[in-house]
Amino acid sequence: MEDNILSTTEQLSPNNQPPELPTSKLIEQEEEIFHHVNNPVAGLKPIVKKYLGAPNHVEQHGNRFYFTDGEAKVEVIVVTDEIIRIRMAPHGVFLEEFSYAVPKLEAKVSVFHLYDDPEEYRITTNTVNCHISKKDFFISFSDRQNHVTSSDAVPMHWEENVQFGGYYVYGTKVCHTEEAFYGLGDKPTDLNLRGKRLVNWNTDAYSFGWNQDPIYRSIPFYISLNEGIAHGIFFDNTFKSHFDFGAEDRDKTSFWADGGELQYYYIHGPHMMDVVKRYHVLTGTHPMPPLWALGYHQCRWSYYPESKVRKVTTGFRENKIPCDGIYLDIDYMDGYRCFTWNRKYFPEPKKMIKELAAQGFKTVVIIDPGIRVDDNYAIFREGKKNRYFCRRSDDYFMEGHVWPGRCQFPDFTNPEVRTWWGTLFDELVQMGVAGVWNDMNEPAVFGAGTFPDDVRHQYDGFRGSHRKAHNVYGMQMVRATYEGLRKLMKNKRPFTITRAGYSGVQRYSSVWTGDNVASWEHLRLGNLQCQRLSMSGIPFCGTDIGGFSGEPDGELFTRWIQMGTFSPFMRAHSAGDTKEREPWSFGEPFTAINRKFIELRYKLLPYLYSTFWEHHRYGFPILRPVVMQEQDEINNQARQDEFTYGDKILVCPVMEPGQQSRRVYLPKGNWFYYWDNTLVEGGCEIDVATPLETIPVFVKAGSVLPEYPVMQYVGEKEIEEVRLNVYYSDTPVNSFFFEDYGETFAYEQDIYSEKKFVVSGKENLLTLQQTMEGLYTPRYENYCFHVAGLPFKPTKIIADGKPVTDFIYTEGNVLEFKLTKNFKQIEIA
Numbered sequence: 001m002e003d004n005i006l007s008t009t010e011q012l013s014p015n016n017q018p019p020e021l022p023t024s025k026l027i028e029q030e031e032e033i034f035h036h037v038n039n040p041v042a043g044l045k046p047i048v049k050k051y052l053g054a055p056n057h058v059e060q061h062g063n064r065f066y067f068t069d070g071e072a073k074v075e076v077i078v079v080t081d082e083i084i085r086i087r088m089a090p091h092g093v094f095l096e097e098f099s100y101a102v103p104k105l106e107a108k109v110s111v112f113h114l115y116d117d118p119e120e121y122r123i124t125t126n127t128v129n130c131h132i133s134k135k136d137f138f139i140s141f142s143d144r145q146n147h148v149t150s151s152d153a154v155p156m157h158w159e160e161n162v163q164f165g166g167y168y169v170y171g172t173k174v175c176h177t178e179e180a181f182y183g184l185g186d187k188p189t190d191l192n193l194r195g196k197r198l199v200n201w202n203t204d205a206y207s208f209g210w211n212q213d214p215i216y217r218s219i220p221f222y223i224s225l226n227e228g229i230a231h232g233i234f235f236d237n238t239f240k241s242h243f244d245f246g247a248e249d250r251d252k253t254s255f256w257a258d259g260g261e262l263q264y265y266y267i268h269g270p271h272m273m274d275v276v277k278r279y280h281v282l283t284g285t286h287p288m289p290p291l292w293a294l295g296y297h298q299c300r301w302s303y304y305p306e307s308k309v310r311k312v313t314t315g316f317r318e319n320k321i322p323c324d325g326i327y328l329d330i331d332y333m334d335g336y337r338c339f340t341w342n343r344k345y346f347p348e349p350k351k352m353i354k355e356l357a358a359q360g361f362k363t364v365v366i367i368d369p370g371i372r373v374d375d376n377y378a379i380f381r382e383g384k385k386n387r388y389f390c391r392r393s394d395d396y397f398m399e400g401h402v403w404p405g406r407c408q409f410p411d412f413t414n415p416e417v418r419t420w421w422g423t424l425f426d427e428l429v430q431m432g433v434a435g436v437w438n439d440m441n442e443p444a445v446f447g448a449g450t451f452p453d454d455v456r457h458q459y460d461g462f463r464g465s466h467r468k469a470h471n472v473y474g475m476q477m478v479r480a481t482y483e484g485l486r487k488l489m490k491n492k493r494p495f496t497i498t499r500a501g502y503s504g505v506q507r508y509s510s511v512w513t514g515d516n517v518a519s520w521e522h523l524r525l526g527n528l529q530c531q532r533l534s535m536s537g538i539p540f541c542g543t544d545i546g547g548f549s550g551e552p553d554g555e556l557f558t559r560w561i562q563m564g565t566f567s568p569f570m571r572a573h574s575a576g577d578t579k580e581r582e583p584w585s586f587g588e589p590f591t592a593i594n595r596k597f598i599e600l601r602y603k604l605l606p607y608l609y610s611t612f613w614e615h616h617r618y619g620f621p622i623l624r625p626v627v628m629q630e631q632d633e634i635n636n637q638a639r640q641d642e643f644t645y646g647d648k649i650l651v652c653p654v655m656e657p658g659q660q661s662r663r664v665y666l667p668k669g670n671w672f673y674y675w676d677n678t679l680v681e682g683g684c685e686i687d688v689a690t691p692l693e694t695i696p697v698f699v700k701a702g703s704v705l706p707e708y709p710v711m712q713y714v715g716e717k718e719i720e721e722v723r724l725n726v727y728y729s730d731t732p733v734n735s736f737f738f739e740d741y742g743e744t745f746a747y748e749q750d751i752y753s754e755k756k757f758v759v760s761g762k763e764n765l766l767t768l769q770q771t772m773e774g775l776y777t778p779r780y781e782n783y784c785f786h787v788a789g790l791p792f793k794p795t796k797i798i799a800d801g802k803p804v805t806d807f808i809y810t811e812g813n814v815l816e817f818k819l820t821k822n823f824k825q826i827e828i829a
């Protein structure tokens with residue numbers, strides 16, 4: 001298969017363990033006393049860090065290479081031409097291969113070679129070289145032009161963990177003077193993580209503040225950008241993990257964990273977008289959500305009793321503000337017992353959900369992991385009988401207080417427990433519940449914060465303590481929910497949302513950023529967090545619009561709605577002790593502006609849905625920070641407010657009170673101001689007026705933006721025609737338009753329609769071409785074109801060889817005409 005220069009005939013042993021290699025004495029390069037704040041044994045005994053010595057042997061087994069210094073072993077796997085995995089076993093014995101993040105490590109490589117040079121071993125693929133220095137076991141990576149993208153600053157190292165067994169494992173890379181770092185999930189801080197030291201340990205962080213760390217999620221994946229060239233490091237380790245981006249030593253970037261293996265993927269760029277896409281090759285993408293889930297969601301802790309829910313839903317319809325999702329927070333339950341109903345507040349939930357559905361509302365209910373200890377409660381009895389709840393090291397149950405009082409907690413790392421949990425949604429699904437909100441799954445415990453370290457987990461057969469399972473607990477909870485719903489809802493797409501997560505959680509759920517605050521600072525933070533989540537492999541994300549705790553005034557709420565219109569997930573939520581917080585609660589002019597933006601969300605639904613498809617199919621993020629547009633512009637490393645929504649719409653939210661205008665950077669190329677089609681040349685900063693009614697939104701020249709008519713909810717009416725906003729460009733630009741049934745998995749059988757448009761202008765001619773793929777045919781017949789930015793006055797339209805005579809050219813210089821959706825080519829002259 002592979003064209004290998006050094007090859008052996010040996011195969012991997014059946015359990016995938018590398019063969020034994022000759023041992024010699026471990027070379028201890030250096031010993032040092034290591035003061036480690038989190039190290040429980042620090043006070044007892046000096047800790048000795050051990051480093052890899054010089055490698056003296058290599059063996060190859062297919063795409064796996066094993067290097068040793070005589071005792072420790074390092075495994076290098078060529079996963080694809082651009083992805084290489086490194087793993088280290090301090091005493092030569094690797095752990096069994098298992099990852100919740102990377103469900104299937106599929107090697108997709110064509111050709112690779114191992115070279116044995118006097119100074120180094122080198123593994124090369126079509127795009128990457130992995131160098132293993134013979135002198136000191138430094139590992140580095142370079143591209144085909146021999147440009148070094150990443151290199152060790154010290155060899156991989158470790159410390160024995162006397163208390164728990166295993167090792168603290170460390171990797172340290174060279175940090176370059178101007179290197180910038182992105183990713184790591186939901187960290188509430190600046191986009192560029194340079195100079196920061198951060199921890200991953202899922203934490204319930206009510207009213208978290210700027211720079212607070214850690215908070216809800218653990219995504220141990222970062223993107224480095226140095227001299228315009230990007231690469232990624234995904235440190236797939238579920239223990240508490242730490243990252244230092246030049247904080248302790250400005251010349252070093254380190255990542256380490258309190259257990260497990262030093263196992264990381266080097267992900268080649270050179271574009272940041274390549275890195276994100278390849279990270280998704282490993283960890284998967286988000287499934288297509290139901291189309292309604294891209295609409296507006298209204299939530300509160302809590303809407304109860306039923307009359308209150310109805311007042312809110314009726315309020316939307318009366319105020320003509322579109323809304324699809326309505327949420328029931330913990331008070332719908334009986335004493336906060338999951339999978340029960342408080343019949344006093346909700347006497348006939350099935351009837352209510354049905355009637356809400358008839359008005360276009362999809363009901364989403366909250367579920368927490370804590371199960372009340374109560375022998376009169378069937379779910380508790382079942383869990384107890386089947387030993388589904390987590391236990392402490394000495395076999396006591398893991399008990400802690402959450403909303404229902406004393407609780408025990410399912411071990412979601414046990415596949416049998418996940419299956420059981422999935423079945424528990426049966427009644428809710430029968431009642432018509434459309435989505436499930438998974439909360440408190442860090443896991444959160446009142447007082448203690450979370451579980452003690454000694455709690456045991458089944459971990460899909462690779463047993464471990466809470467130290468290993470903590471960061472994946474929430475992800476496995478929402479996985480159980482999602483997989484259960486998927487079975488119960490037959491071919492319908494479930495909608496799930498989760499607070500906690502680990503890399504790969506995007507295969508099962510959307511996320512929100514947790515309990516934020518109604519403040520301008522949090523609006524800004526939410527912007528950064530959503531951009532960061534998007535770059536970190538979590539595309540379907542949003543904030544609690546308006547801020548969970550505290551009181552926003554009308555201006556702050558409206559500015560948040562405006563930003564939220566361009567969040568992949570758009571939900572307003574508020575804590576129970578705050579004033580009413582619906583989009584009409586602040587009176588005029590706020591209500592009208594909120595309506596205008598929520599309507600815009602619905603108009604742009606087909607665009608967002610197409611962008612989601614590009615994520616699902618190709619691994620593109622939905623939000624893309626400006627630095628991803630022009631990564632070689634050093635100034636962009638500091639620009640963090642702006643992002644594109646998909647690749648066509650640039651958004652610059654207003655995040656300060658009373659701001660009447662703001663500075664916007666437009667990346668190079670031509671842009672059209674969305675609100676009036678003014679053409680602006682990019683590559684510079686401009687001032688844009690920002691009265692309360694508006695925020696800066698620009699569309700890239702050459703785009704084709706599909707728009708639906710405003711609807712009060714998805715599916716309210718049959719779509720009779722789709723508007724296509726076409727923006728002139730003199731260089732060819734592609735746009736995608738994806739449609740399908742919007743609620744089934746038929747797209748997995750190619751029942752969808754993916755249209756590609758190419759706009760290209762030349763002198764006095766604009767050409768628009770359309771190609772189609774897929775087996776779905778939308779029911780509407782026509783497109784209604786709005787062509788903006790023509791540099792000439794149009795007099796002639798030819799569609800597939802035939803003239804179109806019925807058109808108007810408006811005073812605002814927009815050419816409008818209708819045409820069958822099946823056209824192949826239009827020429828406008």
Ligand code: GLC
Pocket residue numbers: 300301329330366439440499514515573575
């Ligand atoms: C947690 C959630 C919040 C929810 C509340 C009550 O604080 O983060 O969104 O409303 O619990 O369930």
